[in-house]
Amino acid sequence: MIEETEFLAPGHRMCAGCGVALSARIAVNTAGKDTIVVSPTGCMEVTTTQYPETAWRVPFLHVAFENAASAASGIDSALKMLGKRENKNILVFAGDGGTFDIGLQALSGMFERGHKVTFICNDNEAYMNTGIQRCSATPYGAWTTTSPPGKYSIGESKPKKPIARIAAAHCIPYVATATIAYVADYQKKLKKALAVDGPSFIHVLAPCPSGWRFASDELIEVSRLAVQTGVFVLWEVENGEMENLKITKKIPQRKPVEEYLKTQGRFKHLFKPVLRKDVIGQIQAEIDKKFERFGL
Amino acid sequence: MKISIGARVEEAGSSIKYKTGGWRSYRPVVNKDKCTKCWLCYKYCPDAAIEKGKDCAVIDYDYCKGCGVCAKECKFEAIEMVPEVK
Ligand SMILES: Cc1ncc(C[n+]2csc(CCOP(=O)(O)OP(=O)(O)O)c2C)c(N)n1
Ligand code: SF4
Ligand code: SF4
Ligand SMILES: [Mg+2]
Numbered sequence: 001m002i003e004e005t006e007f008l009a010p011g012h013r014m015c016a017g018c019g020v021a022l023s024a025r026i027a028v029n030t031a032g033k034d035t036i037v038v039s040p041t042g043c044m045e046v047t048t049t050q051y052p053e054t055a056w057r058v059p060f061l062h063v064a065f066e067n068a069a070s071a072a073s074g075i076d077s078a079l080k081m082l083g084k085r086e087n088k089n090i091l092v093f094a095g096d097g098g099t100f101d102i103g104l105q106a107l108s109g110m111f112e113r114g115h116k117v118t119f120i121c122n123d124n125e126a127y128m129n130t131g132i133q134r135c136s137a138t139p140y141g142a143w144t145t146t147s148p149p150g151k152y153s154i155g156e157s158k159p160k161k162p163i164a165r166i167a168a169a170h171c172i173p174y175v176a177t178a179t180i181a182y183v184a185d186y187q188k189k190l191k192k193a194l195a196v197d198g199p200s201f202i203h204v205l206a207p208c209p210s211g212w213r214f215a216s217d218e219l220i221e222v223s224r225l226a227v228q229t230g231v232f233v234l235w236e237v238e239n240g241e242m243e244n245l246k247i248t249k250k251i252p253q254r255k256p257v258e259e260y261l262k263t264q265g266r267f268k269h270l271f272k273p274v275l276r277k278d279v280i281g282q283i284q285a286e287i288d289k290k291f292e293r294f295g296l
Numbered sequence: 297m298k299i300s301i302g303a304r305v306e307e308a309g310s311s312i313k314y315k316t317g318g319w320r321s322y323r324p325v326v327n328k329d330k331c332t333k334c335w336l337c338y339k340y341c342p343d344a345a346i347e348k349g350k351d352c353a354v355i356d357y358d359y360c361k362g363c364g365v366c367a368k369e370c371k372f373e374a375i376e377m378v379p380e381v382k
Contacts, residue, residue, distance in 0.1 A: 006344045010359035011311030014342065016319060017363030022342040048311065051303055055311035183339055209363075217364030217377075220340055 005029055012055035013047040017216025019206035019223065020044050020122040022180045024093050027120055027204075030187045031194060033058060035089040036075055040068040040103055042095035043129040043208075044122065066102045068092045069110035069119060076115040089118065089194050096123040096137035100163050111170035111199045118193045118200045121163065124208035132211045136161040139231075140286070141279050142266045144211070149269040154279050159286065164235075167201040171240030174200040176248075179232060180207075181223035185248055189236055205232045213265025222263050227251065229260040230287045233294065247296065254291070257284045312359075316343065320362030322377040328352045330374035337366035337375060 007028040014021035020043055028035060037060045039045045045062050048055040063071040072092050079085040094103055099121035110117060126144050127133040134144040138156045143149055147156040168175040173196035178186040186204070193200035207222040209215065214222055226232040227249055234249040258280060261267040270276045300306075331352035338346045338353060345360040346353050352374070353366070367375040 008344065009309035009311050010344045010356070011314040011316060012343075013314075013316070016343075016361035017365055018342050022340065025342065025344055049305070050311070050314075052297070052300075052305055053310045053313060054305040054307070055309065057309040180340075215364070217368040219342070219363070219365050220369050 007057045009055045017209045017219045023206045031089045038072040038092045040098035041065040067106045069106040072117040073110045073115045092119040097127045100136045122206040128211045164203040172199040176236035177203045179205040179223045225260040229255045315358045317358045322362045
């Protein structure tokens with residue numbers, strides 16, 4: 001027996017302990033039955049819509065990899081024309097590849113046109129569905145199949161693109177970051193996002209046991225440590241007013257970043273065969289700088 | 297297989313026909329006496345495989361993939377992961 005409030009049915013093929021699955025489950029259950037979900041290609045889409053089955057108990061539209069935001073914009077406009085836009089949520093679930101990289105142009109257009117759509121990026125920090133390739137969401141120093149560490153490489157060589165700040169720069173009504181360990185914080189932000197009259201964006205850090213190389217039962221702990229070490233900061237901002245940015249989860253005693261890095265096999269080359277104090281120190285320095293900038 | 301126009305799927309939630317319980321190598325077992333019904337496990341299960349039972353959390357073994365998140369997060373150690381045996 002499954003509760004009626006489960007709008008993402010079990011039986012889907014996300015990996016055991018998948019953070020994206022949990023993020024989607026939290027979000028769609030919070031948004032409720034009057035929700036239309038749009039999704040570009042990625043882990044979540046392929047695993048929840050194995051034709052001729054679907055795990056969705058709300059209308060779901062799969063489009064191409066690059067245009068989830070365009071398709072969602074179209075739904076918003078069409079419902080308006082039909083006089084049926086009232087009391088409906090339009091929710092996009094996109095991966096980081098479908099948001100930071102290939103979906104960015106469509107997303108920027110959706111923001112600029114002012115569509116009432118809530119775009120959730122479930123960020124697992126690589127192209128997971130196609131086999132763990134790096135993208136602009138992959139953090140500095142991480143192993144992926146296309147950023148292998150070795151004699152001349154420490155893994156991913158570029159810093160992570162600040163996608164939520166890019167979204168906020170569009171001066172849309174609501175932008176926030178969230179992660180699965182902090183469910184109440186996530187739900188509160190989603191409710192705010194759904195309530196605004198215009199575009200909203202939530203960047204959700206969604207750990208991936210398969211791609212980040214950790215045991216599936218560590219899922220929540222990895223998400224929690226990302227926040228406690230300051231790797232991922234939970235904040236929200238209205239109308240792009242970065243000066244009024246609100247930190248929703250303050251961390252008075254920030255843990256050293258090692259504690260987060262060492263939970264995941266994708267960073268293990270920073271510890272063995274030699275401890276890369278230089279690289280870890282660099283990652284820590286970036287976090288410290290970020291906190292200084294935030295005035296924390 | 298005949299493909300519907302637009303590859304439309306009419307039956308909502310039809311993925312329940314596929315039982316993911318077979319993926320499990322460890323099975324979460326709930327200790328009724330220790331469960332305080334705080335529902336933290338329910339909240340964190342990525343697969344919606346935990347029900348809020350009358351006396352304690354109830355695992356739906358048809359779908360539970362055995363990820364161990366519930367056992368790890370339970371503050372009362374009310375869930376134990378035990379190896380699946382044939
Ligand atoms: C135009 C186009 N290019 C490439 C692909 C192949 N492709 C499908 S999913 C995917 C990666 C998805 O990554 P992300 O958006 O981060 O989602 P994840 O699977 O990591 O959740 C890629 C490269 C595609 N479907 N379409
Ligand atoms: S590869 Fe990662 S994101 Fe994709 S289903 Fe598996 S755990 Fe989830
Ligand atoms: S082991 Fe994982 S899938 Fe099974 S009930 Fe616990 S949290 Fe859910
Ligand atoms: Mg991804």
